[in-house]
Amino acid sequence: MSDESRSPLRALVANRRSTRATPPAAPRLHVALWVCVALLGLVLAAYLASLLVRPGDPYWTWLDGWVICAVELSGSALCIARGLAGRPIRTAPLALGFGLLALAFGQMVLTVQSIGGATPPDSSLADVFSLIFYPLAYVAAVIYMRGDVGSLTPSKWLDGSIAGLGAAAVCAAFVFHGMMKDSNSNQLPAVTTLAHPIGDLLLLSLVVGGCAVLPGRRKAPWLLLAGGITLAVVGDTASLLQNSFGATRAGFILHAIAWPVATVLASMAAWMRVRPANPLTAPKPTGFSVPLCAAGAALVILVLGSLQSVGRVAIGLSAATLLVVGIRLLFSVRQIQILSHERHRQAVTDDLTGLSNRRHLFVVLDSFFTENDDTLAAGRSLAFLFIDLNHFKEVNDSFGHPAGDELLRQVGARLSSSLRHSDLLVRIGGDEFAVVLVDGDAAYAKQVAQRVTDSLAEPFLLDVVSASISASIGIAMAPADATYGAGLVWCADVAMYRAKLGNIPYAMFERALDEEGDQMRRLEELQAGIAQGDLVLHYQPQLTLGTGEILAVEALLRWAHPRLGLLPPDNFLPIAEEGGLMDTITAWVLDEAAAQCMAWRENGRPLSMAVNVSPNTLLAPGFVEMVRSCLDHHDLAPENLVLELTESSVIEDLDSVARVITELREVGVLVSIDDFGAGVTSLAHLSSLAVGELKLDRSFLAGLVGSERERESDLVRSTIELGHAMGLRIVAEGIEDRGTLELLRQLGCDVAQGYFISRPRPANELIFRPRMSVVRHQPASDGRGEDPGYFGPERRGLVR
Ligand code: C2E
Ligand code: CA
Ligand code: CA
Numbered sequence: 001m002s003d004e005s006r007s008p009l010r011a012l013v014a015n016r017r018s019t020r021a022t023p024p025a026a027p028r029l030h031v032a033l034w035v036c037v038a039l040l041g042l043v044l045a046a047y048l049a050s051l052l053v054r055p056g057d058p059y060w061t062w063l064d065g066w067v068i069c070a071v072e073l074s075g076s077a078l079c080i081a082r083g084l085a086g087r088p089i090r091t092a093p094l095a096l097g098f099g100l101l102a103l104a105f106g107q108m109v110l111t112v113q114s115i116g117g118a119t120p121p122d123s124s125l126a127d128v129f130s131l132i133f134y135p136l137a138y139v140a141a142v143i144y145m146r147g148d149v150g151s152l153t154p155s156k157w158l159d160g161s162i163a164g165l166g167a168a169a170v171c172a173a174f175v176f177h178g179m180m181k182d183s184n185s186n187q188l189p190a191v192t193t194l195a196h197p198i199g200d201l202l203l204l205s206l207v208v209g210g211c212a213v214l215p216g217r218r219k220a221p222w223l224l225l226a227g228g229i230t231l232a233v234v235g236d237t238a239s240l241l242q243n244s245f246g247a248t249r250a251g252f253i254l255h256a257i258a259w260p261v262a263t264v265l266a267s268m269a270a271w272m273r274v275r276p277a278n279p280l281t282a283p284k285p286t287g288f289s290v291p292l293c294a295a296g297a298a299l300v301i302l303v304l305g306s307l308q309s310v311g312r313v314a315i316g317l318s319a320a321t322l323l324v325v326g327i328r329l330l331f332s333v334r335q336i337q338i339l340s341h342e343r344h345r346q347a348v349t350d351d352l353t354g355l356s357n358r359r360h361l362f363v364v365l366d367s368f369f370t371e372n373d374d375t376l377a378a379g380r381s382l383a384f385l386f387i388d389l390n391h392f393k394e395v396n397d398s399f400g401h402p403a404g405d406e407l408l409r410q411v412g413a414r415l416s417s418s419l420r421h422s423d424l425l426v427r428i429g430g431d432e433f434a435v436v437l438v439d440g441d442a443a444y445a446k447q448v449a450q451r452v453t454d455s456l457a458e459p460f461l462l463d464v465v466s467a468s469i470s471a472s473i474g475i476a477m478a479p480a481d482a483t484y485g486a487g488l489v490w491c492a493d494v495a496m497y498r499a500k501l502g503n504i505p506y507a508m509f510e511r512a513l514d515e516e517g518d519q520m521r522r523l524e525e526l527q528a529g530i531a532q533g534d535l536v537l538h539y540q541p542q543l544t545l546g547t548g549e550i551l552a553v554e555a556l557l558r559w560a561h562p563r564l565g566l567l568p569p570d571n572f573l574p575i576a577e578e579g580g581l582m583d584t585i586t587a588w589v590l591d592e593a594a595a596q597c598m599a600w601r602e603n604g605r606p607l608s609m610a611v612n613v614s615p616n617t618l619l620a621p622g623f624v625e626m627v628r629s630c631l632d633h634h635d636l637a638p639e640n641l642v643l644e645l646t647e648s649s650v651i652e653d654l655d656s657v658a659r660v661i662t663e664l665r666e667v668g669v670l671v672s673i674d675d676f677g678a679g680v681t682s683l684a685h686l687s688s689l690a691v692g693e694l695k696l697d698r699s700f701l702a703g704l705v706g707s708e709r710e711r712e713s714d715l716v717r718s719t720i721e722l723g724h725a726m727g728l729r730i731v732a733e734g735i736e737d738r739g740t741l742e743l744l745r746q747l748g749c750d751v752a753q754g755y756f757i758s759r760p761r762p763a764n765e766l767i768f769r770p771r772m773s774v775v776r777h778q779p780a781s782d783g784r785g786e787d788p789g790y791f792g793p794e795r796r797g798l799v800r
Helices: 008-012 027-053 061-083 091-112 125-149 154-181 187-213 216-245 249-271 289-307 313-345 360-370 374-379 392-398 401-417 440-457 486-501 517-529 569-578 582-602 615-619 625-636 647-652 654-669 697-706 709-725 736-745
Strands: 380-387 424-429 433-436 461-462 465-466 470-477 504-509 534-546 549-561 564-567 608-612 641-648 670-676 693-696 731-733 775-779 786-788
Touching: 027 061, 027 249, 061 091, 061 249, 061 670, 091 249, 125 187, 125 216, 154 187, 154 216, 154 289, 154 313, 154 549, 154 582, 187 216, 187 289, 216 249, 289 775, 313 647, 360 380, 360 424, 360 433, 380 486, 392 647, 392 775, 401 424, 401 433, 401 440, 401 461, 401 465, 401 608, 433 440, 440 470, 440 504, 470 486, 486 504, 486 569, 517 569, 517 582, 534 582, 549 569, 549 582, 549 697, 564 569, 569 582, 582 608, 582 615, 582 647, 615 625, 615 641, 615 647, 615 654, 625 641, 625 654, 641 654, 647 654, 647 670, 654 670, 693 709, 693 736, 697 709, 697 736, 709 731
Parallel strands: 470 504, 549 608, 608 641, 641 670, 670 693, 693 731
Antiparallel strands: 380 433, 380 470, 424 433, 461 465, 534 549, 549 564, 775 786
């Protein structure tokens, strides 16, 4: 355990100084010190016994004088030792120790003056010594508290003030009152008489205030200190009362025992251990009991003051205590108001974006539908837009969740800037947002959908990368499409899904089209589609830059949907993945691609075939075996098959993926890292994998034509060189123009793939003849615009 945690008093200031590690005090030293404290305790107990049993004449110089001097000296020595044992030396126990030493000296002077039964003078060196104690004790108390003061809330300050003022009021009611009764003395004693109770009063206020504000585990040593000082004040009060009302036995005993006990308690506090707070548990709030007692005491003093004289100082302090209690109450009421407001705000706010959340959405919708039956009857309408971001998961996977969060925040801000103040924007969860347009009609809803789409057009800057994101929006109208909240959201969701599938920015809910549109139906459709052969493969040629020949193709999946037409993989592979269809699909793709590859080869085209594999499928048991049997079945040599794995999926589960890649390598199949450079992985990450090819992502090459051309070229060149050094074949993807193609050739890239060479096409529409000089335009077979030509348009129809 550290020194900080051994000493309670040091723990009090630990949070201020926690950076300075101090070596633990030797355990033996600790034991020795506690033995000393215990001995002092025994001596004091024996002394108390002697006070109780001794006969009439009370003052024995050797016992009441020298023994007490020895006890007080020992107590102060223990405190000083604590201060010196700290590294660096601790000021607080030192100050307290020297204060107690001054007290002990005062006691020694008094003892000397009392030798032979003499009466000590009213004022002497003894008073000077005992007055030195107070400033040193304040310094110690303030230093002990200092570490906690910074973290005190205004209410804690008020609690501390109430406790301190209350304690001062009680002290004043007794001590000052006694002093006033005893005021028929000359000038000098009056000053010292005044100094003692004022010193006591301030010290008591300070320690009682500290008790009220310090949290639980810090309080233990502080309570000891406060106990000691309270006892000392009581002793002083007893002494004053003795002077005012005549000596009593109880007063004598109290006065005699108070300061020695206080000294020992203070030295115990200085050495007390406090276990450090467990950072996992919330700190216990400090209790109300101390300020409550103080307020009660102040009230009692005021009541007493109306019946008999308790002194103006006590009345003033009590009134001040109650005034602060009043302020504290007002403060508490205000805090409760703020808290309940904040609770409500949190309940209806999305933490990430600060927009309204799903709960608030349903409150609004439900109140529109239920409470506003009249408004529906009055022909009021509501338009609801369900906004789902496209490919958000890829941003999350490639750039990490913090970037994903940042993107959502920025999207939230853009969406709200495209709306009217009266429209409600909500983040439903994940990458889904919604807009409620009260009194909005379909035309206005479409306008808003378009504005939302436009607002996302500009790329988003995320830390160091920029990401483009689009949205699919479904629009449903109330009460036309639904007459309850969840129904309306469902309708808009289904319409959104159709927009996503159809690759259009937004779609209005249409019962005829959308009734079957939910995910389950889509999954069923896909299942049926697989069974009835609606999946088709298109192939995109890969150009070997060294020779200008097409030596490979990549198989890319499409779904020939009976109603929606030819769907690209992004539109249905996520559903397949979620619905557990991916293994079946991959098996089909492998089989179909292997068959096509073999057909080409048998027709004198020595092509190899690249097939995309999703990570779950790759890691599924029996995958490698399936690949092997597929190759066997088609009699295709393993080196003619390339399996492409996206960079992000490899990184996600590096160890397991590495194992399967090695197994595939043993079979003889080459593994390629797809979409390299779209994420944040470095080549070094992949160096441990038995991969044979790297496909540079389109986004990685995008800078080659921009203003940063020089720098980007260097980056691509060095990546290619590094890849070559690792024995990898480098494929550049997404080449759309001649300039990039030429540049990549110069940079040493091995293979190029992209619309400029050829769009992905059905096998029978592929053109293989290299024609570097011809650049013509040709409509794309998947209807996605024009096909800039690396190959001329004249050749068609080579399949098997
Ligand atoms: P990918 O593996 O990165 O495939 C390349 C994608 O880029 C294809 O999109 C292709 O049409 C497109 N592309 C090719 N050249 C260019 C170009 O010059 N410019 C632009 N802008 N794009 C170009 P596609 O066919 O829509 O496929 C999308 C993704 O779907 C693929 O990305 C792949 O990750 C996945 N995918 C496709 N087929 C399969 C499959 O059979 N199994 C699995 N698991 N995933 C597949
Ligand atoms: Ca690929
Ligand atoms: Ca790719």
